[in-house]
Amino acid sequence: MLALEGWLTLGVIAVMFVSLVREWTSADVSVFGALCVLWVLGIVDTDAALAGFSSPMVLTVGLLFVVSRAMQDTGALAWVSRRMLRPEADRQKLMARLLIPIATMSAFLNNTPLVAMFTPAVRDWALRNERSPSKYLIPLSYAAILGGTCTLIGTSTNLVVSGLLAENGFEPFGMFELTPVGLPATVVGLAFVMTVGRALLPERITPDAQLAGAAREYGVRLVVRPDCPLIGQTIEDAGLRHLSGLYLAEIERGTDRIVPVRPTDRIASGDVLVLFGVADTVVELRKIRGLVPLGEEDRAEHHDGLRDRQLFEVVVSANSPLIGATLRDAGFRRRYDAAVIAIHRGGERLNVKLGDVVMRTGDTLMLEASPGFGSAWGNSTDFYLVSQVEEAERPRYALANVSLVVLVSMVALVTARVLPMVLAAALAAMVLIALRCIRPSAARKSIDLRVLIVIASSFGLSAAVVESGLAARTSELLLGLVGDLHPLASIAAIYLATAILTEVVSNVAAAALVMPIALAVAQQVAAANGMSADPRPWAIAVAMAASLSFVTPLGYQTNLMVYGPGGYRFGDFARVGLPLALVCFATAMAAISALVLPNF
Helix, strand or coil: CHHHHHHHHHHHHHHHHHHHHCCCCCCCHHHHHHHHHHHHHCCHHHHHHHHHHHHHHHHHHHHHHHHHHHHHCCCCCCCHHHHCCCCCCCHHHHHHHHHHHHHHHHHHCCCHHHHHHHHHHHHHHHHHHCHHHHCCCHHHHHHHHHCCCCCCCCCHHHHHHHHHHHCCCCCCCCCCCCCHHHHHHHHHHHHHCHHHHHHHHHCCCHHHHCHHHHHHHHEEEECCCCCHHHHHHECCCCCCCCCCCCEEEEEEEEEEEEECCCCCEEECCCCEEEEEHHHHHEEEEEEEECCECCCCCHHHHHHHCCCCCCCEEEEEECCCCCCCCCCCCCCHHHHHHHEEEEECCEEEEECCHHHCCECCCCEEEEEEECCCHHHHCCCCCEEEEEEECCCCCCCCCCHHHHCCCCHHHHHHHCCCCCHHHHCCCCCHHHHHHHCCCCCCCHHHHHCCCHHHHHHHHHHHHHHHHHHHHHHHEEEEEEEEHHHHCCHHHHHHHHHHHHHHHHHHCHHHHHHHHHHHHHHHHHHHHHHHHHCCCCCCHHHHHCCCCCCCCCCCCCHHHHHHHCCCCCCCCHHHHHHEEEEEHHHHHHHHHHHHHHHHHHHC
């Protein structure tokens, strides 16, 4: 029989479960709240409740957020994005070119920031090529999920399961210990998505398409620097022919003007591209290395000192000293230490030389300025409104190779067992900050405290499941259902239980709740079959099942991230995800049976 502590633990977990499913509050509040209740009830003591907050694995997850953000800030992944997102008539080849690199990168970078980076790029690319983003964003999420199962650092779930192994006196996972199971599941899963899954994917109208006409548009001039990778490419090959929210109106080449711009025209160094578009799309183009805005009084050579600048939108007030003067006459650059790169007036974009425009009340200017511009002029009577355009900072391309070397070195040090994972991640993060691959402020912002709170709290919940006797009783019931004659049957049962749970709560919470049950089951099955007491096959099943969440958007953060941008309905994930989950289950069981169990 289950003791009172077990029933209390079960009740608290049930309330937490309902809170997560019904979204009464955020996941971190639900999980930490459940831990606090169990702590107050005395089911876990202070040491057990706080063990997760001092766990090396929790710190490792936070440090890996910094490493992933550095890859983004230095543009280390930008060249991959541009090579992947080229027009392709054969949709199957296009899918392969998109999904295989995503899965590969996800094995070594946290998949959440990876999907966050590629979602807008894939969405805009699909719209530019008159294709529905819903055909590509679910595969993007699934590829990141699959790739994350291949290594220890591919997803926070693997690190949590590894940490729980260590907490219970067993060796943590090695860097590539999950690869024999994760790699086959990834290969089979990607093949399924690119063939059967492609036919099952829905076509949805995205919010971008519905609201396309409502955004404010600008006329912007971008000068092509000698280091721009687009030089020598045609307009078609460079992806500038069909831009979502942008229109390439003309090219200024010396004293000549190329109008209209043909798809076969080639880009040359020194060209000035005249484009019309919305602010967010201007931001994305600005991130391409060697494309810099050309504003009033601005010349290409000035931009070497502007790498750290950001974009702002300001609205000229009636009391502004700019009214009635041109930007040049008003000395705009000297006065505000900012360069105007575009002007929007009365619902229309201005395609004129910016230095000659006479300012009027209500003119909206896009500026390139230092990060302190907002605080310096936010309350000034010169402007009605000062707002920063998000994610506008230009990547530090010169440091891209440095950041990649740091990442590879971190993986190599852990693989060779020279350094433990947490120390290697800490060293990598500090080197990236010291070399200015990422700013300290950006490093702090990159760390998602909500994720860390869920992970840290899950360690305490896992301890409560064990201390209350709930794990032992559940394992007895589970073995009573599947029998203990063959270890693979119990491993399959643990996998399925985790897979079902992870679809309705977070993957980390599912792994933390099932892991103590898996350890108890492993001990009983090992004793009955004369096996090693090491529960690694069961732990690998938990890690795989908790990560491979495809059926609902709730089970994994990357699914939620593409849910809105893809215009999906809740059931769209089940159409592709349910058969994919079954395929991955069969593949994982075959791999565990053939490659893992024989070693135990």
